[in-house]
Amino acid sequence: MAVISEKHQKVKVVSRRDHAKDLWSLRVQPETQLSFKPGQYTTLGVRENGKIIERAFSIVSSPLENEVEFFFELVPHGELTPHIYYAKEGSELLMRRQAKGLFTLDTESGHRQHLLVATVTGVAPYVSMVRTAARKANQGQPPGYRMVLIQSASRSWEFAYREELQALAEQHAWLEYVPTVSRPWEDAEWTGEVGRVEDVLRKYLDSFGLTPETTTAYVCGHPQMIENTKGILARRGFSKESVREEGYWVPKKSHK
Numbered sequence: 001m002a003v004i005s006e007k008h009q010k011v012k013v014v015s016r017r018d019h020a021k022d023l024w025s026l027r028v029q030p031e032t033q034l035s036f037k038p039g040q041y042t043t044l045g046v047r048e049n050g051k052i053i054e055r056a057f058s059i060v061s062s063p064l065e066n067e068v069e070f071f072f073e074l075v076p077h078g079e080l081t082p083h084i085y086y087a088k089e090g091s092e093l094l095m096r097r098q099a100k101g102l103f104t105l106d107t108e109s110g111h112r113q114h115l116l117v118a119t120v121t122g123v124a125p126y127v128s129m130v131r132t133a134a135r136k137a138n139q140g141q142p143p144g145y146r147m148v149l150i151q152s153a154s155r156s157w158e159f160a161y162r163e164e165l166q167a168l169a170e171q172h173a174w175l176e177y178v179p180t181v182s183r184p185w186e187d188a189e190w191t192g193e194v195g196r197v198e199d200v201l202r203k204y205l206d207s208f209g210l211t212p213e214t215t216t217a218y219v220c221g222h223p224q225m226i227e228n229t230k231g232i233l234a235r236r237g238f239s240k241e242s243v244r245e246e247g248y249w250v251p252k253k254s255h256k
């Protein structure tokens, strides 16, 4: 594959998984290895009329994997996602050579609990963190901290990584996964937790003993969910330093 600029490289799609009509994952093979920490993002793009259209995407895969994985939501009138929506095995995309971002696990405060909160695609950075911790645990290096991941979606098929996360949670005592459906009336077979993140958060802060003294919180995805969650955490005594955030787009009024 030819190098197209100093900043970008071409990457080939090696597999695609569709989760819902507007949600899908791609695994790509970079030409040169992407170096990143779990939780970081890189930029994907396409070239159109001599111009590169690009956006940030959190990395789903672990740095311990050879391929790089992403989880997308189609924004129907968006500039980029309608292009990526048509990507399939063998398609080529552009990817920045550098990963970025400070949305990584807190290793400084000494907190032994990490509360990971997401709406739909906001689970991406957490899958990278969990996969990395699980791989290390399987090699005899358990993480020494607990992760509690709460993910909300309108309907259960939008979780995308539920089976993987539930299986890992069953295997590893340091991981708890709580998927919660906010429109159960559109998902008759769902028997799990219901409500938005904001509706169930207080309950799980209590039941898992996620206190400000022991916990760093991370919130990722829908900007309004982030604001609401930050408010709940602040009222529980979490300091600003103990709450990390990754907003995916500019706030709108309602959310899933």
Ligand SMILES: Cc1cc2nc3c(=O)[nH]c(=O)nc-3n(C[C@H](O)[C@H](O)[C@H](O)COP(=O)(O)OP(=O)(O)OC[C@H]3O[C@@H](n4cnc5c(N)ncnc54)[C@H](O)[C@@H]3O)c2cc1C
Pocket (backbone or CB within 6 Å): 041, 055, 056, 057, 058, 059, 070, 071, 072, 073, 074, 075, 077, 078, 079, 080, 081, 082, 101, 121, 124, 246, 247, 248, 249, 250
């Ligand atoms: C650090 C970071 C990591 C990100 N990681 C991911 C990821 O893992 N997966 C992912 O799908 N997206 C992710 N995003 C969002 C992504 O960068 C794009 O903004 C998104 O894919 C839309 O791009 P677009 O060009 O199709 O739409 P644009 O042309 O950029 O946006 C069109 C309009 O839609 C709004 N919008 C953008 N995204 C959404 C959305 N999901 N729902 C509702 N409205 C929206 C925008 O505010 C704008 O008003 C991330 C963003 C950031 C900043």
